[in-house]
Amino acid sequence: MLRAVFREERCKGCGLCVVACPVHIIENNQSKLNEKGYFASGIVEPEKCIACGMCVEACPDLVIEIKEVK
Amino acid sequence: MLRAVFREERCKGCGLCVVACPVHIIENNQSKLNEKGYFASGIVEPEKCIACGMCVEACPDLVIEIKEVK
Amino acid sequence: MAKERLHPKSIQDKVWHYCPGCSHGIVHRIIGEVIDELNIQKSVIGIASVGCSYNNYEYFNFDVIQAAHGRAPAVATGVKRVLPNNVVFTYQGDGDLAAIGTAEIIHVAARGERLTTIFINNAIYGMTSGQMAPTTLPEQITKTTPVGRNTDYHGFPIRISEMLALQEGTAFVERVSTHDVKHIIKAKKAIKKAFMVQQAGLGFSLVEVLSTCPTNWGLTPLESQEWIKDHMIPYYGIGNLKGKDIKV
Amino acid sequence: MAKERLHPKSIQDKVWHYCPGCSHGIVHRIIGEVIDELNIQKSVIGIASVGCSYNNYEYFNFDVIQAAHGRAPAVATGVKRVLPNNVVFTYQGDGDLAAIGTAEIIHVAARGERLTTIFINNAIYGMTSGQMAPTTLPEQITKTTPVGRNTDYHGFPIRISEMLALQEGTAFVERVSTHDVKHIIKAKKAIKKAFMVQQAGLGFSLVEVLSTCPTNWGLTPLESQEWIKDHMIPYYGIGNLKGKDIKV
Amino acid sequence: MQYEIIIAGFGGQGVLSAGRLLVYAGMLEGKHVSWLPSYGPEMRGGTANCHVIISDEEVGSPILNFADIAICMNLPSFDKFETFVRDDGFILCDTSMVSSEKISETKRKVYGIDATTKAIELGNKAFANIFIIGKLLQITKILRPESIEKALYDVLPEKKHYLIPIEMEALKMGLSN
Amino acid sequence: MQYEIIIAGFGGQGVLSAGRLLVYAGMLEGKHVSWLPSYGPEMRGGTANCHVIISDEEVGSPILNFADIAICMNLPSFDKFETFVRDDGFILCDTSMVSSEKISETKRKVYGIDATTKAIELGNKAFANIFIIGKLLQITKILRPESIEKALYDVLPEKKHYLIPIEMEALKMGLSN
Amino acid sequence: MSEKVLMKGNDVIAEACIRAGCLHYFGYPITPQTEISHYLAKRLPELGGTFLQAESEIAAINMVYGASAVGARVMTSSSSPGISLKQEGFSYIAGAELPAVVIDVVRCGPGLGGILPGQCDYFQVTKGGGHGDYRNIVLAPNSVQELYELTVESFNLADKYRMLCMVMADGSMGQMMEAVQFKDKEDITVYDKPWATNGMGNRGHSNFITSVNVNPDELEKTNLRLQAKYRLVEKNEIRYEEINCENADIIVVSYGTTSRIIKNVIKKAKKIGINVGLFRPITLWPYPYEALAKHTDKVKAFLSVELSAGQMIEDVRLAVNGKSNCYFYGRMGGHIPAQQELLDEIIRILKKEDK
Amino acid sequence: MSEKVLMKGNDVIAEACIRAGCLHYFGYPITPQTEISHYLAKRLPELGGTFLQAESEIAAINMVYGASAVGARVMTSSSSPGISLKQEGFSYIAGAELPAVVIDVVRCGPGLGGILPGQCDYFQVTKGGGHGDYRNIVLAPNSVQELYELTVESFNLADKYRMLCMVMADGSMGQMMEAVQFKDKEDITVYDKPWATNGMGNRGHSNFITSVNVNPDELEKTNLRLQAKYRLVEKNEIRYEEINCENADIIVVSYGTTSRIIKNVIKKAKKIGINVGLFRPITLWPYPYEALAKHTDKVKAFLSVELSAGQMIEDVRLAVNGKSNCYFYGRMGGHIPAQQELLDEIIRILKKEDK
Numbered sequence A, B: 001m002l003r004a005v006f007r008e009e010r011c012k013g014c015g016l017c018v019v020a021c022p023v024h025i026i027e028n029n030q031s032k033l034n035e036k037g038y039f040a041s042g043i044v045e046p047e048k049c050i051a052c053g054m055c056v057e058a059c060p061d062l063v064i065e066i067k068e069v070k
Numbered sequence C, D: 001m002a003k004e005r006l007h008p009k010s011i012q013d014k015v016w017h018y019c020p021g022c023s024h025g026i027v028h029r030i031i032g033e034v035i036d037e038l039n040i041q042k043s044v045i046g047i048a049s050v051g052c053s054y055n056n057y058e059y060f061n062f063d064v065i066q067a068a069h070g071r072a073p074a075v076a077t078g079v080k081r082v083l084p085n086n087v088v089f090t091y092q093g094d095g096d097l098a099a100i101g102t103a104e105i106i107h108v109a110a111r112g113e114r115l116t117t118i119f120i121n122n123a124i125y126g127m128t129s130g131q132m133a134p135t136t137l138p139e140q141i142t143k144t145t146p147v148g149r150n151t152d153y154h155g156f157p158i159r160i161s162e163m164l165a166l167q168e169g170t171a172f173v174e175r176v177s178t179h180d181v182k183h184i185i186k187a188k189k190a191i192k193k194a195f196m197v198q199q200a201g202l203g204f205s206l207v208e209v210l211s212t213c214p215t216n217w218g219l220t221p222l223e224s225q226e227w228i229k230d231h232m233i234p235y236y237g238i239g240n241l242k243g244k245d246i247k248v
Numbered sequence E, F: 001m002q003y004e005i006i007i008a009g010f011g012g013q014g015v016l017s018a019g020r021l022l023v024y025a026g027m028l029e030g031k032h033v034s035w036l037p038s039y040g041p042e043m044r045g046g047t048a049n050c051h052v053i054i055s056d057e058e059v060g061s062p063i064l065n066f067a068d069i070a071i072c073m074n075l076p077s078f079d080k081f082e083t084f085v086r087d088d089g090f091i092l093c094d095t096s097m098v099s100s101e102k103i104s105e106t107k108r109k110v111y112g113i114d115a116t117t118k119a120i121e122l123g124n125k126a127f128a129n130i131f132i133i134g135k136l137l138q139i140t141k142i143l144r145p146e147s148i149e150k151a152l153y154d155v156l157p158e159k160k161h162y163l164i165p166i167e168m169e170a171l172k173m174g175l176s177n
Numbered sequence G, H: 001m002s003e004k005v006l007m008k009g010n011d012v013i014a015e016a017c018i019r020a021g022c023l024h025y026f027g028y029p030i031t032p033q034t035e036i037s038h039y040l041a042k043r044l045p046e047l048g049g050t051f052l053q054a055e056s057e058i059a060a061i062n063m064v065y066g067a068s069a070v071g072a073r074v075m076t077s078s079s080s081p082g083i084s085l086k087q088e089g090f091s092y093i094a095g096a097e098l099p100a101v102v103i104d105v106v107r108c109g110p111g112l113g114g115i116l117p118g119q120c121d122y123f124q125v126t127k128g129g130g131h132g133d134y135r136n137i138v139l140a141p142n143s144v145q146e147l148y149e150l151t152v153e154s155f156n157l158a159d160k161y162r163m164l165c166m167v168m169a170d171g172s173m174g175q176m177m178e179a180v181q182f183k184d185k186e187d188i189t190v191y192d193k194p195w196a197t198n199g200m201g202n203r204g205h206s207n208f209i210t211s212v213n214v215n216p217d218e219l220e221k222t223n224l225r226l227q228a229k230y231r232l233v234e235k236n237e238i239r240y241e242e243i244n245c246e247n248a249d250i251i252v253v254s255y256g257t258t259s260r261i262i263k264n265v266i267k268k269a270k271k272i273g274i275n276v277g278l279f280r281p282i283t284l285w286p287y288p289y290e291a292l293a294k295h296t297d298k299v300k301a302f303l304s305v306e307l308s309a310g311q312m313i314e315d316v317r318l319a320v321n322g323k324s325n326c327y328f329y330g331r332m333g334g335h336i337p338a339q340q341e342l343l344d345e346i347i348r349i350l351k352k353e354d355k
């Protein structure tokens, strides 16, 4: 299945993917900092992902790839 | 009488006044160099001068004045 | 609609140093993808400039030359005249291109150098921490316009795209925006076309990208997107200015 | 119609060094007369540039500052910001203004500095003995375009007036010519108006004067006049580009 | 007495203002002080640090090659500045950002406070620096809390003064931690 | 033997090419030569001059502070370079441009030829320089007329070669004047 | 004297400029001196002066040229690459004999280099990076207090000699905060400027400002006049500080930031019985050759410590003129030598000299 | 060897450039070196190379930077004010370690100055007019023949060391005509340029050219590498000429145009029993300090003769290091010292030394 995969260590928590997602499954977790000191975003309901790539377009930090996940 | 007066020592003999003069009374004397080494122009029939100032407009070297001559 | 979107080959696997929400990252990704799609990774030569993206050669995975402030178009000219068959582009901010580099960009356009310029217009100097740029909007507050840009005192923003479109050597100019996905996709199309216009040898091509600088605008990334939409686009307009009908 | 025409007060009584038939002299005379007519000899400050007219301060009879090549607009800005009530103008050739000084002239226009620029476009570098200028016409032969300006190789002439008219800070732009008396009289009108626009504080004003350089064109003074008419005017056009309707 | 302190962390953690606050308070107490920030593109998503000197005598060089105290607000800073501390000095770190494992590895004396976690609890991770200052004051008595409060009023722009009571609360929490 | 010559006149009088012709011919005759023009804005409606050295030995400085011969094609040049000539040297001048009054005032030996007048008679004031060269050759025998002719063919662009017979005629007139 | 306040070096420069009566600033942003313009952007328009962000460093220096030509006190500020771009302008200012103040907050080169502190532009500022025989006065403060005082002074010097006066600091001087005490009133000399091209008015004759002269006699005369002026500056304006030089075993020559480290080193060295002297040139041009030369008989060696590959060392050697040994120690890239590092170097040198 | 031909210095430079295999020229007109571009404007396009008149000197040097970055032999030429404008570019070229050739036909300064010959930019070209610790190789020919040979050589040196090599002539060198004899074939070394950013191709990794590094450790390392290279150049590339130095009473140090006058003076002096030596540095950087120093014991004095207010004299003094007296004689504004004038000066100095 094609799905958005977040490389969390690249994320700067800007939140642009959150608003870009047409199915509203991306969230920015305001409680845990990644190693760069940012609150990273991620998909909360992966199974709902339609792999549209909108988040890829929106993300300024190349955090997200759309790829086959088993 | 108002008339064009040539300050010959300023003249570089470019000939622009010659073509500008509506009454065709300016000539460029090709036989005598002025102290700068140019053939200077001058009015050949002063009494025909209508003091229109066309030559003043045309001259790049401020050679000509229109002024009262006795 | 779903298709694989992997890390572009033409982008190295490094975390870049831009601030959260900064458009530089978006445009970098687009450039990487376009170069992959045009299959020119081996021949493209990028010219980095002076601004927050000064070291984009650490991120791009193709040859890059770092140029002095404002001089990327001249450097690119030197490159292209020696290697007319390589694809050459400059990547410049508004301080770099529209202030110190004004003469250089106008003259590559006038000469019709077969070059592409990606012009990041974020209406401010990012790297040096937020001074007025030539493209700063009227009333906009920056470190050097502390009570807002007063056009009577500081002058008017320069419409770079319009000015360059006027040059006969320019083949293609488009102003695009990064404020939402729809426009980001359009931006990519324009950038791709600009490269193709160069490949076709038609003249100079430029894409002006209305971009965010959340850090120096003092806004969140999301607010910054809004600010492009609400302030920059109304002032500058977006769309094609030259070469719309070119088929490449 | 007959009226007295004496040596202008604002011009010193010296023989200038320009070549026979050179338009510099015509424009100098016009400037002197306009300054006399506007009665601003005591307040005007001229900025000389680098080109054949580099030492026009020896001819003008008012205060003049000689500026570095291309930088007259910046120098003028420094002057005008300190002395906003004085009339300040730059006098620049096409090498000076349209090549090395491109950034400076565009930015005074964008800033809307209350300055006037007299731009002598003779399509060539005079002082340095006849190299291509940014305004050199296509096919024109110069020392650095020995087989003629090839737009594909050397680029296209820059239309300075059009580019500067585009800037919002610009109030008045007109392109005039010196190729015959009728046009010389029009040139004077434009120059006078440009000064008056400055006095009215309306913004930047510029007059581009299509001019001869018989020496480096390799033509006689009369042939040079023809060349303006037959080649320069068809390419550049003459007339007002901005501020036609301003009443001053 | 002369304190040489380095304060380091992520760009957004307020390490520069922490330093500024310290020297300002120091000056208010009549001491000789200097403050020198690292500056530049590191600011963009990178790390920042500043060198602070608070002394009874005139300050020589404002640039530190060693410090009595290193305040490390994140892991990279801890790694970088651990060896910067003199043998008789100490490290003060934000334990929300530096793992206890790491801490246990160093030979230097280390104090800790989970400043960022506490700051997030207080509603803004930007308060982390003031927790740390509180802890510093607890350990060293280098400055009086009142001086910090006065410094806050002088240093912050008027429109941010409403935050000072919360900041002082954080300071006290640090002081008593 | 070494000849140091200065040639001076108005911009349009061909003083630079006269010099060029001399050194070219000198080289053809196997001599060491140098030529140095004055350059710059003087060209615009002003005066021009060049320094010429024709020598049997290697040339030291190409710049002259004194000359054996000054060729003055106009009055300002005469005024300027009169004192430039060594006591045992001479001045050669265009008597159409320098009055005999002036000439009588100098202590230097002076030769004259009314080159410009003659040139105008021949149809072009630009021939004045070749008259002068003829005169120079007559006085000094520094170079052979044939070398000048050969130099003319080498120096002038092809499309001006048709002028060479007239120039040689002028040269001969100078030589025999 | 007013109270001590804590300020950043760059802010102090800006404040000093205002206090010196300079109300016109033209500049272009560059790290590490941008705060100067932020400060002035706020204050100068309030005071009825000019703050103008130019389109480039070149435009800025030429705006300064224009403003100075009409008689204003005027300044610009920049850092290394920006200073390189202004070289033509500096040469014009010298040729036209205009007063102007330039602040140079030096970073690391060459090229875009880095933004950390450097002293690697010593040659550029002292020997003339531009073309032609000209000189600029160069002041090198080493504290925020001195930044203030010398910046004010630079305007007086510029006006007095009608020449460019540069204040050379480095990134850390500009960025550091330290206490500074402002005077209640500055010592400002107001100079008549009859040469200013500020409009002919009733002057009766036109003025002009120029640096060109195609007549060699006249251009040589201009140059001789400039040289005479420079000799006068050399006579009147040399400044330096000596610490512990009287009985020193070795004299360290150092200016700006590095000289402060030496102050610490002197203390450290004393503890181990070494007498280190500090000779600190405050004017880098004119250079205090004679004052430095006075020590040649008494010390074992001289050591030039710089944030460079070795530049001022040439002036030290010119001063010492073979009468003693001269050594160099430098760091580059933004690194600052540590006290111990310098002390070790001093010990090494003294050992060598004692052999 | 082909036949001798009579050519203008500037034309010879242009021809030498082509012979050295440099097919790319970017420049901006300025007197007294415009003929270089006239020549190349005709020839380079015929040869399939590039002649491009840039919009400014700054654009030109940055075009050179770009062309060099992709591996081409490339040059520009200019004169004093134009060279000042290129200083930032020079510093970038040094920092990025790019080979490039720059011809500087020096005129008189400061400012717009005059267009007559000068040597008043010696400091600028030898001490680095730009920012940062860097050096350019500087060659100073004194004949049209040498203009040719050294111009060709400059391209080899630039490529060999990956640095900027400058040929410094003056207005009269560029304008004079003299016989020159071209080689049938030039000694051109072709250097591999694996660092060139000429497109990744099948290289397998991307290249980049840069002069920036914000990491002080790395930037210091870059600077140390540059310095090591400069030491190597100092070791390998010093050139000079000595005439009559062996038994000289006084050694005149002089380069370029003025050194030719000294040749005449030597002959003149011999006639009145004075033995004058000429020490002519051909590389102005690296400067032949040691070679010059070898003479300190034997002569009564050194005299630096320059078309300046006294610049190279500092290098002479650094070389002599107090072991002999150093004098200076200079002219400015385009004036060239006359032989007698110099001889008189020499007599004056010798009289003083004999006392």
Ligand SMILES: Cc1ncc(C[n+]2csc(CCOP(=O)(O)OP(=O)(O)O)c2C)c(N)n1
Pocket: C050, C051, C052, C053, C069, C092, C093, C094, C095, C096, C097, C120, C122, C124, C125, C126, C127, C128, C133, C213, G028, G029, G030, G031, G057, G081, G082, G085
């Ligand atoms: C010659 C020179 N002048 C100034 C600078 C300082 N400087 C660095 S980046 C920059 C401008 C950055 O603004 P912009 O081009 O808009 O890019 P951004 O940082 O916003 O991406 C300036 C002025 C420099 N490095 N070199």
Ligand SMILES: Cc1ncc(C[n+]2csc(CCOP(=O)(O)OP(=O)(O)O)c2C)c(N)n1
Pocket: D050, D051, D052, D053, D069, D092, D093, D094, D095, D096, D097, D120, D122, D124, D125, D126, D127, D128, D133, D213, H028, H029, H030, H031, H057, H081, H082, H085, H112
């Ligand atoms: C920095 C610099 N570059 C180049 C020059 C040489 N230069 C003198 S005048 C000139 C251009 C003259 O052309 P233009 O401006 O068209 O004026 P014109 O002589 O035709 O009146 C140039 C390039 C210079 N003096 N300074």
Ligand code: SF4
Pocket: A006, A010, A011, A012, A013, A014, A015, A016, A017, A018, A028, A040, A041, A058, A059, A060, A061, A062, A063, A064, C021
């Ligand atoms: S857009 Fe990218 S960087 Fe921003 S929150 Fe989403 S994944 Fe993180």
Ligand code: SF4
Pocket: B006, B010, B011, B012, B013, B014, B015, B016, B017, B018, B028, B040, B041, B058, B059, B060, B061, B062, B063, B064, D021
């Ligand atoms: S226009 Fe003037 S310069 Fe020309 S010929 Fe007539 S008078 Fe003489």
Ligand code: SF4
Pocket: C017, C018, C019, C020, C021, C022, C023, C024, C052, C122, C126, C127, C212, C213, C214, C215, C216, E044
């Ligand atoms: S300062 Fe602005 S332009 Fe620079 S990285 Fe940050 S957001 Fe982007």
Ligand code: SF4
Pocket: D017, D018, D019, D020, D021, D022, D023, D024, D052, D122, D126, D127, D212, D213, D214, D215, D216, F044
């Ligand atoms: S060279 Fe041309 S522009 Fe210059 S004075 Fe002569 S004709 Fe006029």
